[in-house]
Amino acid sequence: xxxxxxxxxxxxxxxxxxxxxxxxxxxxxxxxxxxxxxxxxxxxxxxxxxxxxxxxxxxxxxxxxxxxxxxxxxxxxxxxxxxxxxxxxxxxxxxxxxxxxxxxxxxxxxxxxxxxxxxxxxxxxxxxxxxxxxxxxxxxxxxxxxxxxxxxxxxxxxxxxxxxxxxxxxxxxxxxxxxxxxxxxxxxxxxxxxxxxxxxxxxxxxxxxxxxxxxxxxxxxxxxxxxxxxxxxxxxxxxxxxxxxxxxxxxxxxxxxxxxxxxxxxxxxxxxxxxxxxxxxxxxxxxxxxxxxxxxxxxxxxxxxxxxxxxxxxxxxxxxxxxxxxxxxxxxxxxxxxxxxxxxxxxxxxxxxxxxxxxxxxxxxxxxxxxxxxxxxxxxxxxxxxxxxxxxxxxxxxxxxxxxxx
Amino acid sequence: xxxxxxxxxxxxxxxxxxxxxxxxxxxxxxxxxxxxxxxxxxxxxxxxxxxxxxxxxxxxxxxxxxxxxxxxxxxxxxxxxxxxxxxxxxxxxxxxxxxxxxxxxxxxxxxxxxxxxxxxxxxxxxxxxxxxxxxxxxxxxxxxxxxxxxxxxxxxxxxxxxxxxxxxxxxxxxxxxxxxxxxxxxxxxxxxxxxxxxxxxxxxxxxxxxxxxxxxxxxxxxxxxxxxxxxxxxxxxxxxxxxxxxxxxxxxxxxxxxxxxxxxxxxxxxxxxxxxxxxxxxxxxxxxxxxxxxxxxxxxxxxxxxxxxxxxxxxxxxx
Numbered sequence: 001x002x003x004x005x006x007x008x009x010x011x012x013x014x015x016x017x018x019x020x021x022x023x024x025x026x027x028x029x030x031x032x033x034x035x036x037x038x039x040x041x042x043x044x045x046x047x048x049x050x051x052x053x054x055x056x057x058x059x060x061x062x063x064x065x066x067x068x069x070x071x072x073x074x075x076x077x078x079x080x081x082x083x084x085x086x087x088x089x090x091x092x093x094x095x096x097x098x099x100x101x102x103x104x105x106x107x108x109x110x111x112x113x114x115x116x117x118x119x120x121x122x123x124x125x126x127x128x129x130x131x132x133x134x135x136x137x138x139x140x141x142x143x144x145x146x147x148x149x150x151x152x153x154x155x156x157x158x159x160x161x162x163x164x165x166x167x168x169x170x171x172x173x174x175x176x177x178x179x180x181x182x183x184x185x186x187x188x189x190x191x192x193x194x195x196x197x198x199x200x201x202x203x204x205x206x207x208x209x210x211x212x213x214x215x216x217x218x219x220x221x222x223x224x225x226x227x228x229x230x231x232x233x234x235x236x237x238x239x240x241x242x243x244x245x246x247x248x249x250x251x252x253x254x255x256x257x258x259x260x261x262x263x264x265x266x267x268x269x270x271x272x273x274x275x276x277x278x279x280x281x282x283x284x285x286x287x288x289x290x291x292x293x294x295x296x297x298x299x300x301x302x303x304x305x306x307x308x309x310x311x312x313x314x315x316x317x318x319x320x321x322x323x324x325x326x327x328x329x330x331x332x333x334x335x336x337x338x339x340x341x342x343x344x345x346x347x348x349x350x351x352x353x354x355x356x357x358x359x360x361x362x363x364x365x366x367x368x369x370x371x372x373x374x375x376x377x378x379x380x381x382x383x384x385x386x387x388x389x390x391x392x393x394x395x396x397x398x399x400x401x402x403x404x405x406x
Numbered sequence: 407x408x409x410x411x412x413x414x415x416x417x418x419x420x421x422x423x424x425x426x427x428x429x430x431x432x433x434x435x436x437x438x439x440x441x442x443x444x445x446x447x448x449x450x451x452x453x454x455x456x457x458x459x460x461x462x463x464x465x466x467x468x469x470x471x472x473x474x475x476x477x478x479x480x481x482x483x484x485x486x487x488x489x490x491x492x493x494x495x496x497x498x499x500x501x502x503x504x505x506x507x508x509x510x511x512x513x514x515x516x517x518x519x520x521x522x523x524x525x526x527x528x529x530x531x532x533x534x535x536x537x538x539x540x541x542x543x544x545x546x547x548x549x550x551x552x553x554x555x556x557x558x559x560x561x562x563x564x565x566x567x568x569x570x571x572x573x574x575x576x577x578x579x580x581x582x583x584x585x586x587x588x589x590x591x592x593x594x595x596x597x598x599x600x601x602x603x604x605x606x607x608x609x610x611x612x613x614x615x616x617x618x619x620x621x622x623x624x625x626x627x628x629x630x631x632x633x634x635x636x637x638x639x640x641x642x643x644x645x646x647x648x649x650x651x652x653x654x655x656x657x658x659x660x661x662x663x664x665x666x667x668x669x670x671x672x673x674x675x676x677x678x679x680x681x682x683x684x685x686x687x688x689x690x691x692x693x694x695x696x697x698x699x700x701x702x703x704x705x706x707x708x709x710x711x712x713x714x715x716x717x718x719x720x721x722x723x724x725x
Binding site: 085086089090091092093094095096099100102103104105115116118119126127188191 | 441444448449452453455456552553554556559634637638639640641642643644645646686687690691696
């Protein structure tokens, strides 16, 4: 009898759970729970459109800044709701996230994840969900394969050529100032394309001043030879053993080191070693205008940053918003998905950084405000077209955006 | 009076034997109410896709559960099988050899675990904790210092469809269903779970049942490894990381008694697998974030275990 009663208990609990979930329903809908913002109330655009956002690391400060821009600014100004994925570190997780978004009825997915992108794009086409790449690029071959995909919107982000140029400019910046002793951090070289290209840019700048680079047969970062320049290297990522940070500390404490050039993750991986070294060492890196770099610039650890800004993902939202509103032609490049380069903001001193940091992190007056985005959203500006959109995206520098705002 | 009360509830008792099915039906109903017109054949396919791998591994794991043990290394074993199958494909470009390699790895892991359990006379649970650590390390070794290994998506695209995956699940389920319900192995497994001492005195070999159970689970792990690669042909360190826990939760949600025994049923695996996938979708549809989703599932899991084991709490500890 007890067993029977236990099962009755289970059954009752199931019913209670159903009731609880039903009760939760009212809280989950921003249209009915009374927390919706004024902007949405003023708009009479039908039901809120859901947009899924796939991210590779939910704890990454750059992605946290992106999230804040979408949820604290875009949601307040457009009739959309963003659903964010967990950290997607495998193709399996990326696929599951896509499936979950499709089942939740999203109209579009903006992706910052690239574990198995082409398969995901195929899935979204099958499901009739728009897909756009929020940061990154596609190869020519991939773009050709997607030319007939009416649900693939396009990509905005630094091209691989742009990545190479960023590394080149950063290294050249220090070479021109007369520094001769460098530590190069190559990140995920040769497996992570953006790290590979940035490192190649640094190597090119060094070769231009007479440094000989000896590539390795296994594809890993090679060695440098020069009478005038001293160049050491570090690559890879931390693991459980702690060996990575041991190597970093050893390299940072090499006598005579003047400049650390990193293909990414400068403060994250070198900040502690730099602080402990007590030496006057410069650091240039490619990252984003976020808190860790504010601290880095303030402490004098970093003095060159090629970085993304939090609202740099505004234009891809505008493209997706056009698509889900049925204005796909605005974001069609001669009938094909677009691929537009968007580079970095460059700060070469603390004053420049602070100015850019302030605009990057403002949720009241971000770089891409509603007024700017409306310029390329068809439902707000019927005269807009693809050419307007393309030139709008390409005007990404700090000065150009400031001018647009004025 | 107690007898009268019991008789009065005998009809209800029959109904409550199917409480896990009612739970599944309730979840289907809630999902239907929540999603309404947005439910399509495509979205139903997604639910099947997400449930198949868990269902296959859980189906095999029922054999271990039936004699009162459980294995927490199944996710890691699946990841190893999947990685070996990827390496095999990259060397041979043969899908058949890829499948074979995955099954052989799954079965080999099962044989090693069971032999160690038998030789060392360790509780299976304790052994699988050690195996979890070993297999997780093996995953890193197989990655060879890279963040991922993969095969071309095109190579397995032909198999990446719901009918094929369902076919694999149904075949494996029928095999396990037959062995579990219509052979001596299945009966002895349940007997061991119900009363290990009586089973031993009746001549049931704990060692033999353990080895056979692990081999059957190994076949499921191998199939799951193969399907994991078909589903996402790029594998990393966290591939199948949540599978082990999902299998445990699925089996409990499916109505499998943790102490095993006569009430063990193979259908618990499939019912449970679809239940947790649907529960996940329902929670997402209610606006739960993935973190809240995990907490809700964990609380529900604890509650189900608590209620289901009130009578035989002393029997659920690993033996």
